[in-house]
Amino acid sequence: MLSEYTKIPASMNSNVALKIIPGHYATTHSHITNYMELGTMKTRCSEAHGVATILAMHYTISTPVDTIVCADGTEVIGTYLAEELTRAGVLNYNAHRTVYVLAPEYAPNGQIIFRDNLQLAIRGKHVLILMGSLATGLTLESLMDGVRYYGANISGACAIFSAVKEVEGIPVISVFHPEEIPNYQSYPPTDCPLCKNGTPIDALVNSFGYSVLK
Numbered sequence: 001m002l003s004e005y006t007k008i009p010a011s012m013n014s015n016v017a018l019k020i021i022p023g024h025y026a027t028t029h030s031h032i033t034n035y036m037e038l039g040t041m042k043t044r045c046s047e048a049h050g051v052a053t054i055l056a057m058h059y060t061i062s063t064p065v066d067t068i069v070c071a072d073g074t075e076v077i078g079t080y081l082a083e084e085l086t087r088a089g090v091l092n093y094n095a096h097r098t099v100y101v102l103a104p105e106y107a108p109n110g111q112i113i114f115r116d117n118l119q120l121a122i123r124g125k126h127v128l129i130l131m132g133s134l135a136t137g138l139t140l141e142s143l144m145d146g147v148r149y150y151g152a153n154i155s156g157a158c159a160i161f162s163a164v165k166e167v168e169g170i171p172v173i174s175v176f177h178p179e180e181i182p183n184y185q186s187y188p189p190t191d192c193p194l195c196k197n198g199t200p201i202d203a204l205v206n207s208f209g210y211s212v213l214k
Helices: 039-043 045-056 075-088 116-121 138-149
Strands: 006-010 013-026 031-037 067-070 100-102 126-134 153-162 170-176 203-206 209-212
Touching: 006 170, 013 039, 013 045, 013 170, 031 203, 039 045, 039 075, 045 075, 045 170, 067 075, 075 100, 075 126, 100 116, 126 138, 138 153
Parallel strands: 013 203, 067 100, 067 126, 126 153, 153 170
Antiparallel strands: 006 013, 013 031, 203 209
16 A cells, blocks of 8 residues: 555655555544555654654743653654753743653553553643544544543643644644645545445554555
């Protein structure tokens, strides 16, 4: 599949590019018309740093950030983002005057867990949530609820790609937006016109990658 991709450069940094493949794809909460390959942006240091730099531009010194919670395998980006926010003077209130970077653990039932030894980075902290991609915002909503359960305050949410502009009143900052993706559409699984027209699903996808349906 990846031999057929098209690159879409980020408007704020042409060295950061999103690889897309048109088709019919099923996510957890929707059906979408483009697969977005995020792997290199999440794992290659130069691209991860580029993504972090773009995201950091949207936050000011009035935005308190103690902790960045990294979902979808975005820890490399999160580490660079913490560095950029610290350099920019974004306020933090933890005892060490630094930014924590961590990923949530998930129980078998999907519940978010932060073990006792990591709760010091969550409880009472100002948390910025970082994700790979958002089609509907439902996954972010669940993650926000889980973080709040541990006593955190949500300072903001950001992603590599997001089709939603806010979730629960929290603005979602992203590097790439739907209007930049040719013919991008997202449909509820029960009301997908591609399914109704008999177009087969090419792959099951999430922020980690895809599984082709044979």
